[in-house]
Amino acid sequence: MQLTQILEQVYPLPATALEKITRRVVEVGFEKNHLLMRAGRIERNLYFIKSGIVRAYAHTEDHEITFWFGGEGETIVSMNSYVTGKPGYEHIELLEPCVLFALRAEELQQLYQEDLQIANWGRKFAEGELIKTEERLISRQFKTAAQRYKELLADNPGLLQRVALCHIASYLGITQVSLSRIRSEIR
Amino acid sequence: MQLTQILEQVYPLPATALEKITRRVVEVGFEKNHLLMRAGRIERNLYFIKSGIVRAYAHTEDHEITFWFGGEGETIVSMNSYVTGKPGYEHIELLEPCVLFALRAEELQQLYQEDLQIANWGRKFAEGELIKTEERLISRQFKTAAQRYKELLADNPGLLQRVALCHIASYLGITQVSLSRIRSEIR
DNA sequence: AATAAAATTTTACAAATGATAAATAAAACA
DNA sequence: TGTTTTATTTATCATTTGTAAAATTTTATT
Numbered sequence: 001m002q003l004t005q006i007l008e009q010v011y012p013l014p015a016t017a018l019e020k021i022t023r024r025v026v027e028v029g030f031e032k033n034h035l036l037m038r039a040g041r042i043e044r045n046l047y048f049i050k051s052g053i054v055r056a057y058a059h060t061e062d063h064e065i066t067f068w069f070g071g072e073g074e075t076i077v078s079m080n081s082y083v084t085g086k087p088g089y090e091h092i093e094l095l096e097p098c099v100l101f102a103l104r105a106e107e108l109q110q111l112y113q114e115d116l117q118i119a120n121w122g123r124k125f126a127e128g129e130l131i132k133t134e135e136r137l138i139s140r141q142f143k144t145a146a147q148r149y150k151e152l153l154a155d156n157p158g159l160l161q162r163v164a165l166c167h168i169a170s171y172l173g174i175t176q177v178s179l180s181r182i183r184s185e186i187r
Numbered sequence: 188m189q190l191t192q193i194l195e196q197v198y199p200l201p202a203t204a205l206e207k208i209t210r211r212v213v214e215v216g217f218e219k220n221h222l223l224m225r226a227g228r229i230e231r232n233l234y235f236i237k238s239g240i241v242r243a244y245a246h247t248e249d250h251e252i253t254f255w256f257g258g259e260g261e262t263i264v265s266m267n268s269y270v271t272g273k274p275g276y277e278h279i280e281l282l283e284p285c286v287l288f289a290l291r292a293e294e295l296q297q298l299y300q301e302d303l304q305i306a307n308w309g310r311k312f313a314e315g316e317l318i319k320t321e322e323r324l325i326s327r328q329f330k331t332a333a334q335r336y337k338e339l340l341a342d343n344p345g346l347l348q349r350v351a352l353c354h355i356a357s358y359l360g361i362t363q364v365s366l367s368r369i370r371s372e373i374r
Numbered sequence: 375a376a377t378a379a380a381a382t383t384t385t386a387c388a389a390a391t392g393a394t395a396a397a398t399a400a401a402a403c404a
Numbered sequence: 405t406g407t408t409t410t411a412t413t414t415a416t417c418a419t420t421t422g423t424a425a426a427a428t429t430t431t432a433t434t
Contacts (some may be wrong), residue, residue: 083314119306126313127270133320
């Protein structure tokens with residue numbers, strides 16, 4: 001997937017604005033299982049996923065939860081770190097070998113201050129992520145774990161082939177044992 | 188709480204930008220229990236809360252869940268409707284008599300296209316709401332209902348005096364019976 | 375103050391989910 | 405291919421949370 005395409009699916013940008021971003025982006029590749037971001041650090045980059053799939057997770061001593069999957073065309077941001085400037089709480093792990101477009105957060109902040117359309121791009125990006133997150137929060141309350149599993153499969157076919165079930169269970173907010181039960185009941 | 192103060196706690200704005208917004212805002216008052224927004228409609232306004240407290244809820248036939256409380260200084264947006272232009276899924280109900288600052292969504296969209304600092308204000312607003320929502324989603328998985336209740340009280344003392352327990356239970360993602368159990372165990 | 379209405383708590387029982395460990399299946403590797 | 409390692413499923417039991425209904429408390433109204 002190309003960078004301009006990724007950017008424009010968030011918000012259409014004039015050529016000049018696209019060029020300002022493209023000029024500051026570097027293409028990088030990482031192997032499977034690479035830890036792209038670590039909790040507790042201030043993250044200095046954003047990434048756009050050209051190919052591959054990643055997960056974001058947070059953990060305490062005993063638990064670990066996967067709260068986001070990112071695939072081709074999606075944007076990897078330590079939202080907390082990017083917004084507040086403080087260390088983030090999430091780790092980003094590559095679940096496949098990935099090709100990413102890297103952009104320094106500082107440079108994007110600079111562009112937000114210079115370019116009206118890029119500022120509106122940033123707004124649209126955050127707004128889009130917000131409604132997705134809000135919908136997930138609500139769906140967790142309205143729907144049973146089985147319903148949420150079926151919907152995830154429907155919205156995201158192929159995910160099952162690319163991601164370990166333990167991560168899917170965690171994403172759905174249940175244990176792996178519960179997910180196994182749900183899967184056996186469906187068949 | 189004054190409008191400029193509300194706006195600037197999201198993102199500092201130059202006087203000219205503040206003036207552009209202020210000029211388009213109208214102060215309105217509603218009685219307790221007024222339904223400010225209804226699901227299924229395209230919402231044409233945003234509101235800033237000068238005083239009072241409100242809740243956002245969504246429902247299916249049998250269930251209803253409260254997923255947000257807004258108090259003084261907060262912004263009421265049907266995020267879904269505002270972002271996608273389609274009808275929203277939330278109702279907004281006033282839990283107290285409120286004084287609100289109303290702004291037409293269309294006019295704000297216009298300002299986003301003219302004023303760099305206002306576009307950045309919109310970006311910061313969405314980013315802030317996003318991390319709050321993301322944190323809630325994660326906390327729902329990491330923490331027990333009892334912990335979430337205690338944290339809500341700690342972060343938001345006074346809420347208990349202003350909001351019915353059935354809404355708090357719903358917000359925490361549990362039934363009212365469960366919340367009663369938690370409350371009796373704490374004492 | 376007395377009554378009615380609404381909100382909250384309590385009780386009893388059912389259903390869903392979690393924890394742990396063992397069994398099985400799948401994947402990775404020599 | 406055979407062996408080891410890792411991932412997933414199954415089984416058992418404990419715990420949490422939900423449902424429904426009744427009891428109690430609080431609030432509103434006459």
